[in-house]
Amino acid sequence: MAQIARAAGWFHGLGIVHRDLKPANILVHATSQQPVIVDFSIAKVEDTLTLTLTNEALGTAPYMAPEQFDKRRGPITPSTDVYALGATLYELLTQVHPHPGEFTVIIQRHNDEVRPAPPSALNPAVPRDLECILLKALSHQPLDRYTDGTALADDLDRFLAGEPVKARPLSLATRIVRHARRKPALTAALAACLVLGGIALWNGQRQAAQRQRFDLETQLTTAMQYEHWSKSSLSDAEATLAALAQHDATLATTLRQHHQQDVVHDIEARLQQPHLLEADFIWLRNTAEWLVHASQSRQSISKASSPPAAAAGRRLPSYDLLLATCTAFFPAPTSARSMAYSTPPILRLKATLPLS
Numbered sequence: 129m130a131q132i133a134r135a136a137g138w139f140h141g142l143g144i145v146h147r148d149l150k151p152a153n154i155l156v157h158a159t160s161q162q163p164v165i166v167d168f169s170i171a172k173v174e175d176t177l178t179l180t181l182t183n184e185a186l187g188t189a190p191y192m193a194p195e196q197f198d199k200r201r202g203p204i205t206p207s208t209d210v211y212a213l214g215a216t217l218y219e220l221l222t223q224v225h226p227h228p229g230e231f232t233v234i235i236q237r238h239n240d241e242v243r244p245a246p247p248s249a250l251n252p253a254v255p256r257d258l259e260c261i262l263l264k265a266l267s268h269q270p271l272d273r274y275t276d277g278t279a280l281a282d283d284l285d286r287f288l289a290g291e292p293v294k295a296r297p298l299s300l301a302t303r304i305v306r307h308a309r310r311k312p313a314l315t316a317a318l319a320a321c322l323v324l325g326g327i328a329l330w331n332g333q334r335q336a337a338q339r340q341r342f343d344l345e346t347q348l349t350t351a352m353q354y355e356h357w358s359k360s361s362l363s364d365a366e367a368t369l370a371a372l373a374q375h376d377a378t379l380a381t382t383l384r385q386h387h388q389q390d391v392v393h394d395i396e397a398r399l400q401q402p403h404l405l406e407a408d409f410i411w412l413r414n415t416a417e418w419l420v421h422a423s424q425s426r427q428s429i430s431k432a433s434s435p436p437a438a439a440a441g442r443r444l445p446s447y448d449l450l451l452a453t454c455t456a457f458f459p460a461p462t463s464a465r466s467m468a469y470s471t472p473p474i475l476r477l478k479a480t481l482p483l484s
Contacts, residue, residue: 129217130284132163136213137278139171140206146171147204149212150191151219172204190225191215194238194268206276213280214265214273221258222250226266241268257287260295341375344368348383352390358411362391362418388422391415 132154136146146153146168153167170186187196193211195201218226226244227237244266247254254262261283267273274280283293348368351361365387373380395415398408 129213129220130281130288132165133210133213133277133281133284135163135165135277136206136209137276137281140209140276140278143173144168144171145173145204145206146209146212147196148187148191149209149216150188151216152188154216187212189231189234190219190227192234193270195270197235197238202270205270207270207273209277210265210274210280211267213277214262218244218247218262218266221254221262222247224250238268243268255287257293257295261287261293264295337375341372341379344372344375345379345383348372348387352387357391357394357415359414359418362415366422384422388419391419395419 136149139146146165147170148167149165153165155164155166156162157164191212193208195204195208215226227234227242229237244263247259247262248256261280264283265273265280274283283295286293348365351365351368357365369380369384369387372383395412398404398412401408404412
């Protein structure tokens with residue numbers, strides 16, 4: 129096929145367009161075994177006589193370029209023969225025409241600029257580079273094809289030599305732009321649908337985020353009203369606050385402050401008991417440790433998100449002192465299961481650390 133394309137390039141250089149290249153017009157010499165192009169009966173030199181005197185298109189439909197069917201697409205040029213050569217090679221590799229069907233079907237496919245099926249889909253043995261050469265030769269737009277048979281032959285020779293070919297498939301953006309120019313009304317309708325769909329998707333995501341934020345807020349406030357804080361429930365509350373911060377950081381910060389205050393109130397309530405059991409000591413130590421850790425995290429966030437002056441003027445509860453006091457006054461008992469105090473623990477603690 130490279131030899132045939134180069135032969136076509138030779139008469140293209142003389143200003144001749146064959147207009148009916150097809151397998152039946154390509155013979156093989158019995159002696160030299162070289163391909164020979166025959167039947168120049170409708171070949172032309174000038175851009176005239178695109179149609180016969182009966183106004184019929186010249187050529188054989190499966191191998192005819194779009195401009196041979198509709199002269200409004202452009203004049204007949206050597207790229208018209210390039211299309212026919214591409215259609216011939218396509219048929220040799222896949223055993224079907226690029227646009228199978230009757231004459232009217234072929235015309236309709238050209239009008240709609242339907243791209244031929246990729247040759248590799250019909251014959252997996254077709255290499256990618258050869259497929260690019262074929263699809264370039266079969267482009268609907270003459271300017272997208274090879275300019276003449278010589279350019280096609282050169283790219284085929286590069287493929288045979290294992291060198292990079294010049295043919296590359298049209299990008300998706302280019303195909304979309306051309307489709308938009310060809311059918312502006314349909315493109316506008318599709319664009320409107322995409323915009324409306326995008327708005328609906330954004331609104332749905334926004335509403336889902338609002339519902340999730342409300343559920344998280346409700347979950348945390350309900351826990352602060354009814355929960356007796358334990359190690360697991362404190363971890364769950366932290367996870368809820370972290371999830372809420374992704375939706376509304378300000379609200380999460382406010383609820384975290386309320387949450388820590390609620391934990392302090394629970395500590396005060398536990399310390400007001402005249403008798404503390406071993407479980408109470410364990411709870412006090414664990415809760416105080418959690419409170420210190422939460423306070424340190426809150427201070428780090430405050431320093432990172434606030435100006436220096438504002439951070440310096442903000443006073444946070446001294447939870448470190450609270451932990452130290454709990455540890456000093458309430459060491460975990462080793463033998464006794466409970467301990468009674470003449471002075472309530474809350475009064476002893478407040479004498480050292482005023483809780484608010």
